[in-house]
Amino acid sequence: MADPVVTADEMRAAEEAAIASGTSVEELMHRAGEGAAEWIWRLCGGRAVTVLCGPGNNGGDGYVIARHLRQRGASVSVVAPLAPDTDAARAARADWGDSVSESWDEAGGEVFVDALFGTGLSRGLSPEHQQLLHRLANRHVNSVAIDLPSGVSSDDGALFDDIPSYDLTVALGALKPAHVLLPAAPHLSMVRCVDIGLGDIHYRAETLDRPQIAAPKSDAHKYSRGLALVVGGAMPGASLLAARAAQGAGAGFVQLASNEAGAVPHDIVQIDGELEHALSDERIDAALIGPGLGRDQDASHRLQRSLAAGIPLVIDGDALRIITPAATRFEREWDDSILTPHEGELASLEENGGLEKRGSKLDRARRVADTYGTIVIAKGPDTIIASPDGHCVCAPRSPSWLSVAGSGDVLAGIAVARRATSEDGDAFDAACEAVWLHAEAGRIAGASFAAGELANCVRAALERCL
Numbered sequence: 001m002a003d004p005v006v007t008a009d010e011m012r013a014a015e016e017a018a019i020a021s022g023t024s025v026e027e028l029m030h031r032a033g034e035g036a037a038e039w040i041w042r043l044c045g046g047r048a049v050t051v052l053c054g055p056g057n058n059g060g061d062g063y064v065i066a067r068h069l070r071q072r073g074a075s076v077s078v079v080a081p082l083a084p085d086t087d088a089a090r091a092a093r094a095d096w097g098d099s100v101s102e103s104w105d106e107a108g109g110e111v112f113v114d115a116l117f118g119t120g121l122s123r124g125l126s127p128e129h130q131q132l133l134h135r136l137a138n139r140h141v142n143s144v145a146i147d148l149p150s151g152v153s154s155d156d157g158a159l160f161d162d163i164p165s166y167d168l169t170v171a172l173g174a175l176k177p178a179h180v181l182l183p184a185a186p187h188l189s190m191v192r193c194v195d196i197g198l199g200d201i202h203y204r205a206e207t208l209d210r211p212q213i214a215a216p217k218s219d220a221h222k223y224s225r226g227l228a229l230v231v232g233g234a235m236p237g238a239s240l241l242a243a244r245a246a247q248g249a250g251a252g253f254v255q256l257a258s259n260e261a262g263a264v265p266h267d268i269v270q271i272d273g274e275l276e277h278a279l280s281d282e283r284i285d286a287a288l289i290g291p292g293l294g295r296d297q298d299a300s301h302r303l304q305r306s307l308a309a310g311i312p313l314v315i316d317g318d319a320l321r322i323i324t325p326a327a328t329r330f331e332r333e334w335d336d337s338i339l340t341p342h343e344g345e346l347a348s349l350e351e352n353g354g355l356e357k358r359g360s361k362l363d364r365a366r367r368v369a370d371t372y373g374t375i376v377i378a379k380g381p382d383t384i385i386a387s388p389d390g391h392c393v394c395a396p397r398s399p400s401w402l403s404v405a406g407s408g409d410v411l412a413g414i415a416v417a418r419r420a421t422s423e424d425g426d427a428f429d430a431a432c433e434a435v436w437l438h439a440e441a442g443r444i445a446g447a448s449f450a451a452g453e454l455a456n457c458v459r460a461a462l463e464r465c466l
């Protein structure tokens, strides 16, 4: 099941709603601390623990954790450079009832628990706090972050400071954007979420789950299964790669509109001549334009013709450098196309759309989706799928071997196949399926694959979603 990804404001609203319906902050803190202590106990197995507590409710959670671990028999030391400044944290410290040091004297401890700051961190740490945090992390065998590593900005994953690496991060109530976004996410090797009974949380982002993909119906034929057209350009290799991936991702028929001479496999139908001719086939369910397109005048013409054809499009690569919101929003009455930018292309889309580059990757992908009126796959190690209505899905971490030339062409090919095969015409679902299949193909391909091998693994990835 998908998990919500919740901003600090959305968390606060959920907390207020829970309080309004009769749950106290102390009760929420108790559930958070008890749940986190359970995870830490599994990691520490009775070893000595040092808990670093901050002044806010994150620190309050730390005192609750310290008390629960002590009750279980662990030797626990608490370090708190700042006194509690919330009622709930003061109560939690009183319940701990044991000694608290203001600084760390390097006394024993194998497991370090960072409960210095959570979602309330608003600026960088002071040099003393920064030094204390790193000393503690370096001098213990394992480190655990409570809710978030101290030094991380909850809503966008930015690092206020250099942070240590953590073996375990216990997210409280829900995942936050920093758990899934760069640059924070790679510092958190394992993230576990504790349910603190917040009830219904209003959220606009969630994690990506394995999709369920249906096999073709028993009466299917090549056209009813989805006809995907890949529009080629100056560099035919990229579009061939995309076409190969589209075949593996379930399309019944893949055509390549290209005038470039070159060996095209027999099971891909090449349609040469005027692009209008290829696009005029009413049986086409979706088309891909961008991989290997080039950015010259011919590329612009091919893009304009594709947009004018009124077919759902996947727009990738070079096409993302030359497209404008006027083309997607106003030249077409409707648009359910998918844009697949990497970071540089996302910045181009922002620039061409007159948008500022600000906020989290979630905010940026949403803004581009809204401005262009399309679904956006903002790809990278922290891929986001965004809809113009603001809904976002965050992909789980994928194999880093996917960072290979041609990997994006494969993703675009998968996306056009999923868009062509989708029965209800839902571009957002097609985009989510494509992101999952791409990562799954990477897992199957193993280490150091070339993009062609990745494309060949898409079929096996699809099989795992049937």
Ligand SMILES: NC(=O)C1=CN([C@@H]2O[C@H](COP(=O)(O)OP(=O)(O)OC[C@H]3O[C@@H](n4cnc5c(N)ncnc54)[C@H](O)[C@@H]3O)[C@@H](O)[C@H]2O)[C@@H](O)CC1
Binding pocket: 011, 012, 014, 015, 028, 029, 032, 054, 055, 056, 057, 058, 059, 060, 061, 085, 086, 116, 117, 118, 119, 120, 121, 122, 123, 124, 125, 126, 146, 147, 148, 172, 173, 196
């Ligand atoms: N939202 C919820 O429903 C719940 C939240 N809980 C915990 O509460 C945390 C949020 O608590 P708070 O809002 O109190 O925030 P934090 O505890 O994260 O930090 C806020 C405190 O730190 C200070 N501060 C912020 N940046 C600082 C800096 N750079 N240097 C020094 N001081 C700094 C603030 O002035 C304030 O005193 C969550 O991360 C979670 O751990 C849990 O107790 C359970 C329930």
Ligand SMILES: [K+]
Binding pocket: 058, 114, 115, 116, 117, 118, 145, 146, 147, 148, 149, 150
């Ligand atoms: K923390």
